[in-house]
Amino acid sequence: MSVNKYRAQQLNKHISIKTPYNKHKRTKKWYGTEDPSKLPPFNWIETAKIYNHNYEKVPIEWLLDSANILVLYFSMRDSDRSDNIMSQFYEFYENARFKNLPIEVINIPMDETREDMCISYAEQANWFTLLFGDPIIITLQYKHGVTSVPHLVVTRPDGSMVSSHGILDLDEFGRNALIAWLSVAVHTKQSKKLSKETKMYGPKWNYLNAGVGKAKKPYYKRHFSTGGHTPSTVLDVNDVNTLVEKALKAEEKQDKEDHNI
Numbered sequence: 001m002s003v004n005k006y007r008a009q010q011l012n013k014h015i016s017i018k019t020p021y022n023k024h025k026r027t028k029k030w031y032g033t034e035d036p037s038k039l040p041p042f043n044w045i046e047t048a049k050i051y052n053h054n055y056e057k058v059p060i061e062w063l064l065d066s067a068n069i070l071v072l073y074f075s076m077r078d079s080d081r082s083d084n085i086m087s088q089f090y091e092f093y094e095n096a097r098f099k100n101l102p103i104e105v106i107n108i109p110m111d112e113t114r115e116d117m118c119i120s121y122a123e124q125a126n127w128f129t130l131l132f133g134d135p136i137i138i139t140l141q142y143k144h145g146v147t148s149v150p151h152l153v154v155t156r157p158d159g160s161m162v163s164s165h166g167i168l169d170l171d172e173f174g175r176n177a178l179i180a181w182l183s184v185a186v187h188t189k190q191s192k193k194l195s196k197e198t199k200m201y202g203p204k205w206n207y208l209n210a211g212v213g214k215a216k217k218p219y220y221k222r223h224f225s226t227g228g229h230t231p232s233t234v235l236d237v238n239d240v241n242t243l244v245e246k247a248l249k250a251e252e253k254q255d256k257e258d259h260n261i
Contacts, residue, residue, distance in 0.1 A: 042159045043158050044136055051131060052126075053121070053126065054246070055250040057250070066102060067104040068182055069102070069103050069157075071106070071153070071154050072140065073106065073127070073150065074140075074150065074152075075149055076116070077111055080150060085150065089170060090124075091175075096178050103181070103182065104128065105125070106129065111132065114248070115240060118244050118247050122239075131250060152165075154166045154169075162181050162184050
């Protein structure tokens with residue numbers, strides 16, 4: 001067995017994803033090719049419904065205006081590699097946002113229940129998400145050939161590919177993988193001040209404090225960068241119920257909007 005094949009097998013020892021009832025079997029006829037990198041750009045984001053941690057809808061125009069690359073995070077509750085690769089990615093991401101690099105992450109939930117999805121997303125950094133059961137999820141899964149989680153796909157805002165295996169990039173380049181992704185996408189977006197974007201991202205970050213008030217020097221407190229961070233152990237039943245209720249209200253509101261179109 002070649003080294004590359006062995007390494008690929010080891011890396012894929014995450015959580016396998018089963019297609020419900022095999023209704024969406026992937027075929028060459030459907031794809032046109034078995035190599036996702038050769039597919040034309042799939043500009044799904046323009047019609048997507050993206051939400052933040054408050055389960056408030058985020059304007060797509062704002063999202064596209066703030067990012068040179070979009071990282072699609074195919075996730076499932078309590079799924080990470082044994083080396084906590086996603087915890088490492090949280091740290092890389094927060095350092096990138098500390099420098100205002102134009103990168104945004106969108107959670108693509110693969111969970112089997114809404115409750116699991118809400119708990120999983122509550123554990124994530126200040127990035128965005130599709131709602132549970134969004135039909136575009138299964139399309140993205142097959143479009144990018146995702147068979148296990150966690151999985152990272154990196155694209156430009158127009159859907160063109162930057163990297164179909166972001167986790168392998170993290171293995172090889174570490175935090176420099178983000179710079180490599182941005183260099184491929186070309187830096188063109190104007191930086192946003194995160195302190196002015198709290199409504200979009202949600203309230204969970206402590207932003208860079210540039211010596212305002214009693215602060216003697218700038219600081220940046222990270223909530224999601226420690227390898228031992230396990231927020232799901234902190235959430236009680238009421239917390240989970242609140243999250244699920246917010247998600248349901250967002251789904252119901254979206255259903256009404258879709259029905260009125």
